[in-house]
Amino acid sequence: MSSVRLSDIPRTTSFRLALLFLGLVGTGAVVLFGFLYVETAGFLARDVDSGLAREVSVRAPKSAAELERLFNERAPLDPEGRRPFALFDRAGSWIAGTRATLPEPLPPLDNAFDFTLSRADKPVSYRGFLHRLPSGELLLVAEDITQIHHFQRLLAASMLSGGLVVLVLGLVGGMMVGAGAAGRIESVTQAIERIIDGDLSGRLPSGRRGGDLNRLIRVVNRMLDENERLMREVKGVTEDIAHDLRTPLTRLLAGLERAHRRAGSVDEYAAAVDEAIAETKGVLATFGALLRIAEIEAGARKAGFARLDLDIVVADVAELYEPVAESKGIAFSRESDRRDSGVEIAGDPSLMFEAIGNLVDNAIKFTPAGGRVILRTFEASDRLGIEVSDTGPGIPELERDAVLRRFHRVEKCRHTPGSGLGLSLVAAVAKLHGLNLAIEDARPGCRVRLWRDGAVVPAA
Amino acid sequence: MTRVLVIEDDRRTSAEIAAALGDHGFDVECAYNGRDGLLKATAEKYDAVVLDRMLPGDLDGLGVLATLRTIGIETPVLILSALSAVDERVRGLRAGGDDYLTKPFEFVELTARLEVLIRRQTAPQRETALRVGDLQIDLLTRDVRRAGQPIELLPREYRLLEYLMRHAGRVVTRTMLFEEVWGYHYDPQTNVIDVHVGRLRRKLEEGGLSQMIHTVRGSGYVLRPTE
Secondary structure (H helix, E strand, O other), X not given: OOXXXXXXXXXXXXXXXXXXXXXXXXXXXXXXXXXXXXXXHHHHHXXXXXXXXXXXXXXXXXXXXXXXXXXXXXXXXXXXOOOXXXXXXXXXXXXXEOOOOOOOOOOOOOOEEEEEEEEOOEEEEEEEEEEEOOOOOEEEEEEEOHHHHHHHHHHHHHHHXXXXXXXXXXXXXXXXXXXXXXXXXXXXXXXXXXXXXXXXXXXXXXXXXXXXXXXXXXXXXXXXXXXXXXXXXXXXXXXXXXXXXXXXXHHHHHHHHHHHHHOOXXXXXXXXXXXXXXXXXXXXXXXXXXXXXXXXXXXXXXXXXXXXXXXXXXXXXXXXXXXXXXXXXXXXXXXXXXXXXXXXXXEOHHHHHHHHHHHHHHHHHHOOOOOEEEEEEXXXXXXXXXXXXXXXXXXXXXXXXXXHOOOOOOHHHOOOOOOOOHHHHHHHHHHHOOOEEEXXXXXXXXXXXXXXXXXXXXOO | OOEEEEEOOOHXXXXXXXXXXXXXXXXXXXXXXXXXXXXXXXXXXXXXXEEEOOOOOOOOHXXXXXXXXXXXXXXXXXXXXXXXXXXXXXXXXHOOOOEEEEOOOOHHHHHHHHHHHHHHHHOOOOOOEEEEOOEEEEOOOOEEEEOOEEOOOOHHHHHHHHHHHHOOOOOEEHHHHHHHHHOOOOOOOOOHHHHHHHHHHHHHOOOOOOOXXXXXXXXXXXXXXXX
């Protein structure tokens, strides 16, 4: 893994996501803790308040003198002043019970209130309840609430420290996730940059584990495989074009220069011009074929698709090539094992004609006089197609894929005229129509099949 | 004299087309952009228009064509285009074009196609019989005779002969024959058409009769009556 700068981490998506979750979880925790705190503290306070009210209600009906006696008896029993009771006269001066002074100003009567008393020179928090007796004396019942305050502080402190732990863990976790993601992204970025710089075989590093990023990387790598294949193909084609066009162009140039050098009469010049025209036409034809193949491969011609009757196209091809075969002394026949004729496929009639025509043309071209060429339509269960077989030299098994490439010509046939583009055009047309193309050994000779899998659609 | 308007923005191509058509005996005028072309085509009477598909400015070839057809000018238009895709061809013909030729093309192809367009305009095909020299065919019975002797032709050979006779004295190219007689659009590039024409030729010349179908150097044939 490549190094990641610390300053990069806050910019990573994972880190931001972690931060967002931290914020959400944090807010939730604060709300929950706050609720718990308020509820707990409130419950304790209400418990104290109701206890005080009960104490007062028990003592309120008693007379001042009786209370004074009771309080004076009780005071020594509570030396720590946990629950001090006291009686004050009308003016607020202490009479009996735990020694205390009334808070100034006087808090509202018959209501719980907080106040502080000094005990052993230390201020202690109390919750108190004041009640005025019918005779005018003031009755104070109070409870030490230091413990409750202590509990509340403890609760708050634990919540705060818990929150801090969550915050720190969240931040650290976020940074770790962010750093991990930034590292992956960084390595992927570097891989992409290497590919841009021309390393076509480079691929993005994929991790061992699954995950979204890995899935994406696998898809991108597949795309890179396809790109590399296409680039190599284009490169190969460019080299082939350069070679196959350079040859006729060289001949053209040589012929013109020769005419320049030697031709003395108009006839000689005319002959040179004719030669040049023929060469130029050849070059243009090659260019045209290349453009057509490119156009077909780009799928642009699907617009011209119609329902076409394979039998009619095959019959037309046979009709067109039969005289050619005859003039070469080749027996040409058309066969069919179709159950019923008139089966349609979707396609471009001219392209289908050209493709089948190219196959027949090749077969006739490469079959010596006295041989046979058979154009057959076949239909078997879920297959529908045509095959062209001949008794020519055949195509060596190792070259069967290669002949489908542009310009490829079997070495021993180099002397036969042709652009070497015929079969690549057939392959392109087959691909456009979703047809399979196979080259087989006919023992002797060659058999090329062009067929479609799947159910047969009867003609309307 | 046959007048042809050439609307083509590339001056050298335009000059070559004008020279080729001039050599063929046409009276040629040139326009170098869509506006001028449209003005000339509407102001004067031409027998045919050669129109480049891609023209500079806001009025391209198809725009010129559509405008001409909208205002009711039915001069035959042959579209020239560097775009070979079939749907481009279909678009051109739908816009009102009468024929479509992809660059680069051979001039014999251009002139032959223009001849067909111009003739189609002037001579409605209403005949029931065609006659060229001592060769005649009955379009209704499909009976073919030369010097009074019946000739047996296969259906395709008959259509080939009919097409050649309809354009007797004019060059027809292999591509035109393939399109018209076989009905498929592509350039077969091989000598298959020659073989068919050769068969027809032999049948016409059977019994030592003179040659009527002549091969034109380049890429076509012409059917001529024997002198």
